[in-house]
Amino acid sequence: xxxxxxxxxxxxxxxxxxxxxxxxxxxxxxxxxxxxxxxxxxxxxxxxxxxxxxxxxxxxxxxxxxxxxxxxxxxxxxxxxxxxxxxxxxxxxxxxxxxxxxxxxxxxxxxxxxxxxxxxxxxxxxxxxx
DNA sequence: GAATTGACGGGGC
DNA sequence: AGCCCCGCCAATT
Numbered sequence: 472x473x474x475x476x477x478x479x480x481x482x483x484x485x486x487x488x489x490x491x492x493x494x495x496x497x498x499x500x501x502x503x504x505x506x507x508x509x510x511x512x513x514x515x516x517x518x519x520x521x522x523x524x525x526x527x528x529x530x531x532x533x534x535x536x537x538x539x540x541x542x543x544x545x546x547x548x549x550x551x552x553x554x555x556x557x558x559x560x561x562x563x564x565x566x567x568x569x570x571x572x573x574x575x576x577x578x579x580x581x582x583x584x585x586x587x588x589x590x591x592x593x594x595x596x597x598x599x600x601x
Numbered sequence: 602g603a604a605t606t607g608a609c610g611g612g613g614c
Numbered sequence: 615a616g617c618c619c620c621g622c623c624a625a626t627t
Contacts, residue, residue: 498610499610500611511610512610513607514622514623515609516607516608518608532608535608538610543609549608
C-alpha cells in the first residue's frame with residue numbers, strides 16, 4: 472500500500488488546496504508552507520500525483536503550479552481548465568502569478584485547521600504597467 | 602542501507 | 615532571461 476504520507480497529512484494537503492478560489496492559483500511550495508508539518512513542495516507534488524480518482528472532482532489540482540508560473544505537468548488539459556477560470560497567462564504561456572496568486576487562508580481558517588497563514592510577502596513583484 | 606528520483610524552491614552568477 | 619548547485623523529505627530501486 473502506498474499510503475506513504477500519513478493519511479491525515481494527505482487529507483490536509485488536499486483540504487488546503489480546496490481553499491484556492493477559482494481564478495486564483497498557488498504554488499507547491501506555498502501549499503507546503505501552509506500545511507507545515509515538515510512538508511515541502513515535493514511532497515505536495517507527490518500528493519497531487521497520487522490524487523485518488525474520487526478526489527479529483529473536489530480538489531482543484533489544476534490551481535497548483537510551480538513558482539515560475541509554469542504548469543509542471545505540461546498538461547494542456549490543466550492549462551485549459553485555468554484559462555476557463557480566467558487565470559491570466561503571459562505571451563510565453565506562463566501564469567502571471569503577480570495577478571492571480573492566492574494569498575493563503577484567512578487567519579481564522581488557518582487557526583481552525585491548525586495550519587499556517589502565508590507570511591506577508593512584500594512582493595517585489597513588479598506590477599508591469601502594461 | 603546507499604543512491605536516485607520527484608507535478609519543488611531559493612540563491613548565486 | 616538562463617544555468618547551476620544545494621536543501622528538502624518520502625518513496626523507490
